[in-house]
Amino acid sequence: MILIMAFLIGSMYAGAIYMMMRRSIIKLVMGLIILANATNLLIFTVAGPLRRGAPPLIAEGSIVPDQLVADPLPQALILTAIVISFGVLAFAVVLIHRVYEVIGVDDMNNLKDDSE
């Protein structure tokens, strides 16, 4: 399974980088979204053996999990990462919207002031 996951994550990285190199700002943002997803999956995959049906929960009545469970620590970190990346994304989206409103262009190469 790790091979399949690795293939997916590698493709997502390739797609993200490709999108980020486009000149259209909205594509840049899409690239960022893919990049964030790819990175979350990367941490998830690399951090520990992928386990099926073993969430890190403690059943009612016991004080430790009854079976071997998935590693909770990377999950906690990824959860934080998902939320933060949404914060960044929301900011970026509003920012490009604003940029387009003001400048009227969505071509990255034309954003720079010519007078500089």
Next chain:
Amino acid sequence: MAVIFVCFLLAMVTPWLYRIRPELSVGLLMAWVAVVFLWFSQFYTDVHQGQFYQEYWQWVPSLGIQLSLHLDALALIFVWLISGIGFFILFYASGYLKGEKNLGRLLAILMIFMGAMLGLVTSNNLISLFVFWELTSVTSYLLIGYHFEQEKSKKSALQGLLVTVAGGLALMSGMILLAQVGGSYDIQYLLSQADRIQESPYYSLILVLILIGALSKSAQFPLHFWLPNAMAAPTPISAYLHSATMVKAGIYLLARLNPALGGTELWFWSLLLLGGTTMFMGAAFSAFSADLKRILAYSTLMALGTLTMLLGIGSDYAMRAFVVFLFAHALYKGALFMAAGTIDHETGTRNVFAMGGLGKKMPLTFAFTLIAALSFAGVPPLLGFIGKEFLLEAALLSWLVLLLVAISSIFIVAAALKVAWLPFTGEFKDTPHAPHEAPLSLRLGTMVLASLSLGLGLLAWLLNPIFSQAASNVMGAELSVKLSLWHGINIPLLVSLAALGLGCLCYLWLRTRSQTVDWIEKLGQYGPEMMWETFWQKLLAFAKWQSDIMQSGNLRRDIWVMALVTLGLVGWAAMRHWPGLPELELGEWKIHELAVVSVAFLAGLYTCLTRQRLGAVAALGALGFSVALLFVFFSAPDLAITQVLIETLTVILLVLVLFRLPRFQLYSSIKERWFDAGISIIIGFMMLMFILLVSGNHYYESISGYMIENSYVIAKGRNVVNVILVDYRALDTLGELFVLAIAATGIYAMIRQPRELS
């Protein structure tokens, strides 16, 4: 120790207090400085018998860092100079800069500076000494740059800061090495470890680093140039920084560490040569300058050079001369600087050739300036004369040193006459302001300090006990100092008289030659200062050049750079630790997992290739939900929930914004796109290999085991992920909340801002 910290506290309230009650705040500061002076003076009886007073406050005990106070005779002399002169400077500054709106701030910084200097000279711990040291650098930057609206002032302040802070870095390394070798940060302990330190292989390195720090602070050749430039500061600041304090910090440090570091050949030669050069150069430029403050600034260089040289010589005579000269110099230089400021204030010019006949208009100023200048020139019966006698006696070491000192003395006599005689005598010349006697606040400092130069010259025996102890502190061995005006007819006296006579001749020759003076003064701009400036210009040019390459402003190129660097680094690391190709086994997989992965892959591919905006967003959503499903399959329900929520919000947000943006357009050519695709695929492949190499290799035991076992037991939570977020790593989560709050604030601001404003 507490009295020093009150200085900082007072400084904090001063700017506000000054706005409400200016006189009260100045009075309060002065009163406190007087308290400091007296508080430290109570230890005089102990100190002059060779005892000392100590106080310890733990600061970082695990690293052996304390805030500790060690007051011996050497420290007490410095404390007296700092607080005594500081007292008059505060009064002087309040009169000199009366009506300036930033005066409150200036007084506050001055107070912090004073506190830092007091802390510096009483510290018994290398680290706390260093902290105070840097604090003086920073505050002196603010003081020199007081007129921040003037380009020159800003530039001089920055130059001073860069030189002293660069020296400070060297000093810190030197101190840490010293403590490593000597076994402690405690200065008194280190002083007893001289053998161990000097036999260590690191001794030369320690010495060089500490010398760089101390000599840059004390403006020794070739790092001397910042000091004359620092004259851009208002005169009260120059008077304070250059008479008793900032520039003497380096000298103090060398004197303090002399018993531990001194006495070796390296010490002897480096201090003798650098100090001697500085002394001679300072004296020469002092004689050939026209600007009052520059004359004094260069003569400060001369004094600092002399002190450095004396420390280098290290003989009994030299140590006695060091203490006497240090004290005498602080008194007359403080007086002269304040007098120079007074003259500047009253006439509006500082060019000595443009003034004349001021003596009749400002008789008191004239009289006391003259007294201070006589001490400066080394005329009996003033304290400066005694200092010069000791200096010449120490210089008997070799005829070359004696000659150098004698020539410097000649120049200094000429400089002294130029400061105190030329502007006051002769015909009256018109100046920008019509001069009249200065108010008391501008006169008091000069009067008191000049009187002290005279009084202590006559009653020099009063100083014997404390000077003996201070010289012993510097020497690290018992030493007695006997001050007297009359030593009998000997070589120093003859040289001293000859220097006086020749100095007068030199003055007479210079008096009418303002052209020559101009010309020689210009010479001062060349040399090390030019190299230093060129160095900074080149450094800035280099910085600009490399940021232009790395941050071209073209995002596509920036991403290439990042991608290629990442590729290079990861590739390099992988090559070094190449474990062989991983086994390409599919392992266990389920059909629904494969299906979801395929959907994700296709969705991603479609996002990248489509030219329809809505299609791209939909595909992006599909990709996100597939990722959420993968989280579900592999036992991460919390992640899945979050991912679904966030993905929904993302799609909504994108759809909302997207329709206000233009359609996708093809900006790049086919060739560019293929090129980018090539790079992307290489990166993607690298990530693939990376995952295969890394997964399954766990070099460290994970801490998750602990978290799982204690999740319910300690934190009373059954969902371990949640427990981690809100309990084990609660601060992280709090930080996350702040990030979101900041992002939300930014978004709100951008949406609210009307279009026209931007």
